[in-house]
Amino acid sequence: MADDQRGRPSGSRSGRGRGPRQRSAQAPAQRARRGDPARDTAYAVMRAVADGGYANLVLPKALRTAGLHGRDAGFATELTYGTLRMQGLYDAVLDAAVDPPGRSIDPTVRDILRLGAHQLLAMRVPDHAAVSATVALARQHVGTGAGGFVNAVLRRVSERSRQEWLELVEASTTDPVERLALTHSHPAWIVRALRAALIGHGSSTAESVDMDLVALLEEHNRAAAPTLVARPGLGAEVELERAGATPDETAPTAWVMPSGDPGGLAVVRDGRAAVQDAGSQLLALALASVPVDGDAEPESWLDLCAGPGGKAGLLGAVAAQRGATLRANEVQPHRADLVRNTLAAVRHAHPGTVTVTVDDGREVGESDRGRYQRVLVDAPCTGLGALRRRPEARWRRTPKDLAELGPLQRDLLASAIEATATGGVVLYSTCSPHLAETQFVVQDVLRTRPDVTLEDVRPLLLDRAGNPLPDTGPGPTAQLWPHRHGTDGMFLALLRVG
Numbered sequence: 001m002a003d004d005q006r007g008r009p010s011g012s013r014s015g016r017g018r019g020p021r022q023r024s025a026q027a028p029a030q031r032a033r034r035g036d037p038a039r040d041t042a043y044a045v046m047r048a049v050a051d052g053g054y055a056n057l058v059l060p061k062a063l064r065t066a067g068l069h070g071r072d073a074g075f076a077t078e079l080t081y082g083t084l085r086m087q088g089l090y091d092a093v094l095d096a097a098v099d100p101p102g103r104s105i106d107p108t109v110r111d112i113l114r115l116g117a118h119q120l121l122a123m124r125v126p127d128h129a130a131v132s133a134t135v136a137l138a139r140q141h142v143g144t145g146a147g148g149f150v151n152a153v154l155r156r157v158s159e160r161s162r163q164e165w166l167e168l169v170e171a172s173t174t175d176p177v178e179r180l181a182l183t184h185s186h187p188a189w190i191v192r193a194l195r196a197a198l199i200g201h202g203s204s205t206a207e208s209v210d211m212d213l214v215a216l217l218e219e220h221n222r223a224a225a226p227t228l229v230a231r232p233g234l235g236a237e238v239e240l241e242r243a244g245a246t247p248d249e250t251a252p253t254a255w256v257m258p259s260g261d262p263g264g265l266a267v268v269r270d271g272r273a274a275v276q277d278a279g280s281q282l283l284a285l286a287l288a289s290v291p292v293d294g295d296a297e298p299e300s301w302l303d304l305c306a307g308p309g310g311k312a313g314l315l316g317a318v319a320a321q322r323g324a325t326l327r328a329n330e331v332q333p334h335r336a337d338l339v340r341n342t343l344a345a346v347r348h349a350h351p352g353t354v355t356v357t358v359d360d361g362r363e364v365g366e367s368d369r370g371r372y373q374r375v376l377v378d379a380p381c382t383g384l385g386a387l388r389r390r391p392e393a394r395w396r397r398t399p400k401d402l403a404e405l406g407p408l409q410r411d412l413l414a415s416a417i418e419a420t421a422t423g424g425v426v427l428y429s430t431c432s433p434h435l436a437e438t439q440f441v442v443q444d445v446l447r448t449r450p451d452v453t454l455e456d457v458r459p460l461l462l463d464r465a466g467n468p469l470p471d472t473g474p475g476p477t478a479q480l481w482p483h484r485h486g487t488d489g490m491f492l493a494l495l496r497v498g
């Protein structure tokens with residue numbers, strides 16, 4: 001008879017043999033009835049994410065509310081992020097561990113089981129502690145019966161090692177993509193798209209692609225250390241150094257913090273520095289440094305899709321140093337507010353350099369034809385290049401998103417070209433390597449504009465020492481990769497308007 005998740009009498013346990021791994025001999029009733037604050041917080045964030053929340057926004061608030069700091073906050077963060085990333089694998093494990101295999105599991109109970117599976121299979125938590133604390137969580141949030149069910153399932157999970165579970169799950173299919181999807185916890189359509197992107201961007205050969213794909217999927221499942229940007233000309237560098245940050249070699253403006261919460265630094269709070277991926281920094285610096293034709297003084301720069309303002313923050317600081325002006329545009333008013341916030345330090349230090357507008361970028365080409373020398377289109381995209389930073393994103397995105405985003409991406413790029421002066425440049429970028437959002441968009445738009453040429457963007461991607469970043473593809477576009485460059489998977493195409 002199956003275990004009952006909701007507390008109705010259940011038959012004897014499956015009796016599957018006790019494995020070599022240690023487990024709790026305590027009955028659920030004897031265990032603590034309440035979860036501990038760190039696990040409670042992880043559970044609350046999982047439920048908020050199930051309701052549509054974003055872990056990177058919900059978790060910091062939940063940690064503050066629970067008063068968690070230091071190691072406890074670290075534990076809750078690893079538990080939440082790790083569980084969300086690996087939930088595809090854990091679901092396969094849990095579906096095999098329930099009795100009978102594949103029986104349906106209540107979504108709330110499944111979240112609790114996922115948290116337990118992560119502790120058992122990926123964290124240094126002793127089995128008995130992982131099981132009893134997760135049972136306590138189930139009792140507290142669902143009920144006594146759920147506690148018994150969770151106890152039974154997690155005991156079965158604890159009977160095998162992570163490697164044994166991986167082998168078992170892998171054996172459930174012969175399709176190589178499905179296998180990678182299960183063992184590396186990604187939806188299969190994303191694995192397929194990433195494989196096509198590695199080849200399509202010229203980043204991998206037919207021989208190397210399978211190895212590269214595994215390296216990329218593994219990187220998506222690692223916690224990414226936060227990179228900071230020191231917005232130039234605002235004196236952020238000295239304070240970052242004083243706080244223990246060190247210069248990052250990937251980009252001239254990038255810094256890394258070995259430990260601690262960068263959000264707590266005054267220099268981050270006042271906007272002279274910010275958390276920003278080094279790839280995003282390289283992209284903004286590339287646009288700022290490319291030579292443009294014409295003698296416009298001062299130069300006018302446009303960030304067409306600026307919210308929440310990360311790249312505009314760097315562009316604005318560089319524009320101020322160069323005597324140029326920047327218009328940071330965003331269609332959504334609340335995101336335009338975020339841009340204003342992000343740009344506060346630059347606006348304060350250099351009044352008149354940056355303006356924020358709320359317009360549909362698709363209309364800017366017509367209203368401001370030929371007005372700008374440098375234009376950034378950091379297009380809305382699926383974000384498949386930033387999966388390591390957004391743990392739930394892989395489970396939310398669907399191929400339908402691509403169909404919806406495609407026309408918007410093309411319209412925004414076409415509008416950006418219209419808004420660019422003769423001899424000026426447009427940088428089209430996405431934090432996705434998906435071919436449908438990158439190469440295909442650029443090729444389609446170029447077909448309608450014979451006066452626009454694609455230029456090699458790779459020589460503009462310079463590291464702190466001034467050397468071009470290696471392995472960005474055969475050109476003229478560039479593709480950055482988490483497993484190669486330690487950055488998000490940014491795509492860049494540089495277009496010159498003739």
Ligand SMILES: C[S@@+](CC[C@H](N)C(=O)[O-])C[C@H]1O[C@@H](n2cnc3c(N)ncnc32)[C@H](O)[C@@H]1O
Binds near residue numbers: 307309312361
């Ligand atoms: C990838 S994000 C930009 C990220 C930004 N460059 C940064 O570094 O912080 C894309 C932005 O485009 C905005 N967007 C979507 N449709 C738009 C449109 N029609 N016109 C202007 N912005 C648009 C979205 O609201 C979103 O804020």
